[in-house]
Amino acid sequence: MAKKETEWQFPVEMRPKPEDWRFDLDTALDAVVQLRAEIPEDAFTAQILGTERVGNGVVIREDGLILTIGYLITEASTIWLTTNKGVVVPAFPLAYDQATGFGLVQPLGKLGVRALPRGSASSCRIGENVVVAGHGGRAHALRATVFAKREFAGYWEYLLEEALYTAPAHPQWGGSAMIGSDGKLLALGSLLVQEKVDAGTLQGNMLVPIDLLEPILDDMLKTGRPSRPANAWLGMYTTEAGHKLVVAGLAPGAPAERAGVKVGDIVVDVAGEKPKSLADLWRRVWALGGPGSEVPLKLLRKSALMDVRLRSADRNDFLKKPHLH
Numbered sequence: 001m002a003k004k005e006t007e008w009q010f011p012v013e014m015r016p017k018p019e020d021w022r023f024d025l026d027t028a029l030d031a032v033v034q035l036r037a038e039i040p041e042d043a044f045t046a047q048i049l050g051t052e053r054v055g056n057g058v059v060i061r062e063d064g065l066i067l068t069i070g071y072l073i074t075e076a077s078t079i080w081l082t083t084n085k086g087v088v089v090p091a092f093p094l095a096y097d098q099a100t101g102f103g104l105v106q107p108l109g110k111l112g113v114r115a116l117p118r119g120s121a122s123s124c125r126i127g128e129n130v131v132v133a134g135h136g137g138r139a140h141a142l143r144a145t146v147f148a149k150r151e152f153a154g155y156w157e158y159l160l161e162e163a164l165y166t167a168p169a170h171p172q173w174g175g176s177a178m179i180g181s182d183g184k185l186l187a188l189g190s191l192l193v194q195e196k197v198d199a200g201t202l203q204g205n206m207l208v209p210i211d212l213l214e215p216i217l218d219d220m221l222k223t224g225r226p227s228r229p230a231n232a233w234l235g236m237y238t239t240e241a242g243h244k245l246v247v248a249g250l251a252p253g254a255p256a257e258r259a260g261v262k263v264g265d266i267v268v269d270v271a272g273e274k275p276k277s278l279a280d281l282w283r284r285v286w287a288l289g290g291p292g293s294e295v296p297l298k299l300l301r302k303s304a305l306m307d308v309r310l311r312s313a314d315r316n317d318f319l320k321k322p323h324l325h
Contacts, residue, residue, distance in 0.1 A: 002115050005141070005290060006107070006126075008139070008171070009139040009140070010025045010139060010140065010142055010280065012082075012210055013143055014143060014168070014213070015124060015138050015139070015141055015142065015143065016131045016138070016141050016142070019109040019314055020143075021131070021181065021183070022055060022181065022182070022183065023183025024180065024183070024244075025131070025138070025141075026137065026138070026258070027114055027321055028049065028116055028131070028133075028158075028177075028183055029084065029133050029137050029138060029139070029141055030054050030083065030085070030113055030114065030177055031058055031059045031113055031114060031115060031131050031177070031185075032057070032058055032059075032084075032116075032134060032135050032176070032177045032272075032282065033053070033057050033058075033066065033071070033081045033082060033084075033111065033113065033135055034056060034057075034073055034081065034082040034135035034136075035054070035056060035057040035058065035066070035068055035077045035079065035081055035091075035105065035175060035219050036052070036053070036054050036057050036077040036079070036080045036081075036082070036136075036239065037052070037053045037054075037072055037073050037078065037080075037081075037093075037133075038052060038076065038078040038079075039051045039052070039074075039075050039076055039077065039079055039293075040075065040077050043074075043075035043319075043320050044075065044251075044318045044320065045071070045074050045075055045319070046075070046320055047291045048293065049074065052075075053071070053072045053076075053174075054072075054132075054174075055068065055069065055072040055174030055175040055176075055241040055301070056068065056134050056135050056172065056174060056175035056176050056177070056189070057072075057081065057105055057175050058116055058175070058177045058185055058188065059111065059113045059115045059116060060115055060118060060142035060185065061112075062115050064071065064106070064107040064111050064113070064190070065094075065104065065106060065115075065210055065221075065233075066081070066091070066105040066106070066107065067102060067103070067104060067175075067188060067190065067213065068102075068103045068104075068105055068174075068176050068188070069101055069102070069103060069175040069190050069208070070096040070098070070101050070102055070241050071097065071101070071103075071174070072095065072101035072103065072174055072175055073093040073103045073105060074096055074103070074319060075181050075319050076248075077320075078090070078237070079091040079092065079093060079105060080271055081111065082135065083109055083111050083112065083113055084135065084136065084137045085112065085134050087110075087111055088200075089107045089109030089110070089111060090107075090108045090109065090110060091105045091106060091107045091108055092105065092108060092142050093105055093135065093222035093266065094106050094220070094221065095221065095223075095224045095225060096222060096225065097216055097220060097225060098158075098217070098230065098231070098233075098315055098316070099109065099158075099228075099231060099267075100160075100208060100212040100213070100216070100300075101158065101160075101190055101208050102208065102212065102213055102216075104189070104220055104221065106294060108113040115181075115228070116177060116179070116184070116185045117183070117184045117185065118184060118185050118210050118213070118214075119180050119182060119184025119185060119186050119210065120210070120211050121162075121164055121186045121209035121210060121211050122151075122184070122207075122211065123180065123182070124146055124149075124164070124180055124186050125146070126146055126147065126148060126149060127145065127147075128146050128181065129143060129144070129145055129147065129175075129181070129182075130144055130145070130146060130166060130178050130179060130180055130181070130186065131143065131144070131168045131179040132144045132166055132173075132176055132177070132178050132179075132205060132207075133176060133177045133199065134172040134173075135172075135177060135188075140159075142168065142170050144168060144170070144178075144205075145167060145178050145203060146164060146165065146166055147162055147165050147166065147167050147195075147202070148164075148165040148195075149163070150162060150163065150165075151163065151164055151279055152206055153237055153277065153278040153279035153280070153281075153282060154191075155239050155248060156237060157231070157233055157234065157236070157259055157282055157285075157315075158232060158282075159279055159282045159283070160208065160209075160211065160212075162188075163206050163207065163209070164186070164187045164206070164207040164208075164209060165193065165195070165204050165206055165252060165325065166178065166179065166204055166205050166207060167202055167203065167204035167205075168203065168204065169203040169204050169205050170189060170191055172207055173189035173190065173191065173205045174190070175188060175189060175240045176188070176189030176205070177189075177202060178207050178208065179283075180290055185210050186209070186210055187207035187209050188207060188208050188209055188210065189205050189206075189207050190206050190207060190208050191205065191206040192206075192207075193205065193206050197282065198281050216272055216293055217226070220267040222256070223263070225316065227300060230289050230290060230291055230314045230315070230316060231286045231291075232281075232285055232286055232289060232290055232292075232293050232299065232312035232313075233254070233255070233291065233312055233313050233314060233315040233322075234255050234256045234257075234285065234295065234310055234312055235251030235253075235254020235255055235256050235257060235313070235315075235318075236250060236251075236254075236256035236310075237249035237250065237251070237266045238267060238278060238281060239278070240277065240278050244266050245266065245278060246264065246267075246268040247261055247263055247264065247265045247266075247299075248263065248265055249261070249263060250262075250263060251318070252271040253318070254313065254318065255310045255311055255313050256296075259308050259309065259311075260308060261297075261299065261308060261310075262301060263298040264301070265300065265301050266299065267281060267297060267298075267299060267302075268299060268305065269289045269297070269298040270285060270288075270295065270296070270297055271284065271288060271296050272282040272296075273297070276289055280295070280320050285312070288298065288312075289312075290312075291313050291314035291317075292311065292312060292313070292314075293311075294309055294310070294311060294312075294313075295309070295310040295312050296308075296309050296310075
């Protein structure tokens with residue numbers, strides 16, 4: 001990275017103004033820290049997500065506990081946190097939940113930052129103004145609007161019943177904080193999205209509602225993952241192309257690759273039923289049982305139909321686990 005992340009800034013007119021909010025804006029923005037993670041080159045996610053990942057985390061407890069988006073810290077060997085005041089401390093990856101995408105990080109030193117209180121995304125209406133904040137104070141904070149609340153399906157076998165969508169887009173969305181009008185954390189930035197609107201496209205962010213953290217927080221702190229059963233995993237990166245579900249990539253050594261699925265295959269049915277969308281595909285796979293369950297797929301390759309049976313796995317078994325040095 002040739003340019004330092006701190007060199008860019010939002011134009012003043014795009015930033016939140018302190019007088020427009022009923023909470024102390026700068027104190028809230030200080031709860032967002034920069035997170036830099038290093039991942040071993042032989043890690044399972046290294047090729048897809050890189051060996052150096054930079055994003056944001058949000059201090060959610062007075063002991064410094066940080067909530068971030070899990071892909072930043074998956075398989076991390078080293079994590080460094082930087083506050084808006086320039087305090088730098090090492091940190092340890094405590095937990096990662098595949099289903100929500102949330103990750104938890106414990107700083108191994110004092111950050112000197114007040115925690116951001118957690119609210120509920122259900123209090124937030126479509127059309128409402130919010131702050132989407134990355135590390136770096138007002139210059140990296142954006143006045144944004146919630147333009148949708150609806151399900152989100154990701155090609156990496158990920159599904160949210162209701163995600164939040166904001167615009168304009170924040171360029172450093174990973175682990176950014178969506179702060180509501182009450183000064184509380186409502187959601188965490190996960191993706192950049194493009195939406196078709198009228199004749200053009202709208203760039204925005206998809207954010208994970210904070211409400212999904214509450215039911216799993218205690219388990220994640222105790223064992224590093226929620227106690228609910230893991231979803232079956234195929235390692236079959238699938239995308240919607242028109243009305244077709246196309247295999248766009250395969251995780252090396254994962255069930256789909258081992259069963260002979262190829263990039264370019266079209267998924268025609270799961271256990272005899274035709275999935276109507278990417279979300280429907282994952283729901284049908286998961287309905288067949290947890291990791292280890294059999295998943296019968298009908299695939300279209302070139303112009304031939306083929307039946308394949310996959311033995312699903314637990315994605316966690318493929319990941320490197322953190323070690324306390």
